[in-house]
Amino acid sequence: MNWEDNVRKVIPYTPGEQPVGDVIKLNTNENPYPPSPEVKKVLSEYDTSELRKYPDVYGGKLRDKLSEVYGVSRDNIFVGVGSDDVLAIAFLTFFNGREPVIFPDITYSFYDVWCDLYRIPYEMIPLNDEFRIIKEDYIRPNGGIVIPNPNAPTGVEKSVEDLEFIIKNNKGSIVIIDEAYVDFGGRSVLPLIEKYDNLLVVQTFSKSRSMAGVRIGMAFGSSKLIGYMNDVKFSINSYTMNRLTIEAGAAALEDNEYFVRTCEKVISTRERVKKQLKELGFDFPDSKANFIFATHKRVKAEDIFNAAKAKNIYVRWWNKPRIDDYLRISIGTDGEMDALVGFLREYLDGSI
Numbered sequence: 130m131n132w133e134d135n136v137r138k139v140i141p142y143t144p145g146e147q148p149v150g151d152v153i154k155l156n157t158n159e160n161p162y163p164p165s166p167e168v169k170k171v172l173s174e175y176d177t178s179e180l181r182k183y184p185d186v187y188g189g190k191l192r193d194k195l196s197e198v199y200g201v202s203r204d205n206i207f208v209g210v211g212s213d214d215v216l217a218i219a220f221l222t223f224f225n226g227r228e229p230v231i232f233p234d235i236t237y238s239f240y241d242v243w244c245d246l247y248r249i250p251y252e253m254i255p256l257n258d259e260f261r262i263i264k265e266d267y268i269r270p271n272g273g274i275v276i277p278n279p280n281a282p283t284g285v286e287k288s289v290e291d292l293e294f295i296i297k298n299n300k301g302s303i304v305i306i307d308e309a310y311v312d313f314g315g316r317s318v319l320p321l322i323e324k325y326d327n328l329l330v331v332q333t334f335s336k337s338r339s340m341a342g343v344r345i346g347m348a349f350g351s352s353k354l355i356g357y358m359n360d361v362k363f364s365i366n367s368y369t370m371n372r373l374t375i376e377a378g379a380a381a382l383e384d385n386e387y388f389v390r391t392c393e394k395v396i397s398t399r400e401r402v403k404k405q406l407k408e409l410g411f412d413f414p415d416s417k418a419n420f421i422f423a424t425h426k427r428v429k430a431e432d433i434f435n436a437a438k439a440k441n442i443y444v445r446w447w448n449k450p451r452i453d454d455y456l457r458i459s460i461g462t463d464g465e466m467d468a469l470v471g472f473l474r475e476y477l478d479g480s481i
């Protein structure tokens with residue numbers, strides 16, 4: 130017997146590259162703007178003697194502030210260390226049946242990793258040729274459903290009505306709607322948590338609140354769902370969210386005006402870049418996220434990806450079936466996007 134036979138072997142999720150130095154980084158959907166100045170203020174004034182004590186296991190002030198801002202009771206909120214943490218706990222808590230958990234074939238590539246890790250059976254449901262989710266495909270026996278809205282990496286939004294159709298027709302399963310990108314012009318299903326106790330809505334501070342480095346994610350759902358998630362979380366590690374993060378998150382929520390303004394900036398840059406990419410011969414499904422998933426009519430995505438990287442412009446490319454001729458381009462500042470478009474213009478002209 131070899132000890133390695135008993136190792137839980139997994140093929141881990143591959144995060145986007147984090148290059149150092151002077152690069153234009155459009156590969157991991159980070160927000161190009163800094164967090165609200167309120168975050169800086171609260172962190173610089175923080176009384177570090179507080180750090181000797183354990184933090185509140187429910188996220189204390191952060192959960193209270195979320196309750197106020199999102200208009201839901203504290204019992205309906207779960208906070209975690211990024212939405213990856215929240216989703217990992219949700220998968221572990223709710224996906225424990227015999228039927229396969231279902232999610233789109235083109236989607237956030239962490240879902241199948243968690244399923245493999247936890248030995249959850251799953252089935253990927255193909256998007257149609259326009260990268261759209263067909264709602265009727267989700268009416269079948271299943272052990273749970275996960276749908277990102279807008280979807281990643283396509284950016285395609287599904288209507289609240291279509292999602293409600295899926296939730297309503299799956300009352301025997303938990304339906305997770307991953308709204309990591311919803312603040313960039315999408316519509317949230319959050320109001321539906323009052324109507325459906327099988328709905329879990331997951332959001333994050335990483336994109337629209339410019340705090341990927343702080344790691345805050347949250348889930349909204351019926352108090353029963355949240356209770357079950359807390360039981361699992363407290364069976365692994367009660368103190369996941371540290372005191373500084375709680376303060377920083379609560380401070381960001383104080384500054385709604387800044388949040389709205391930066392989201393609007395990202396949206397207006399996205400709409401401008403869509404027009405420019407079209408002129409350069411790119412095709413893409415309409416995106417409601419802070420990225421565009423684009424293919425070029427003539428030049429291979431892999432070639433553009435490599436040429437851009439050689440010029441220190443990082444976008445994301447996957448060598449995977451159906452999407453290997455697409456680039457996912459995160460929306461940066463106007464200056465960064467001008468540099469990207471300038472590069473593409475010259476490269477596609479053949480002058481680079």
Ligand code: PMP
Pocket residue numbers: 210211212213214237277281307309332333334335341345346
């Ligand atoms: N869901 C989706 C669809 C994502 O693209 C991401 C970002 N990689 C996440 C969840 C996780 O983000 P975070 O853990 O930073 O909240």
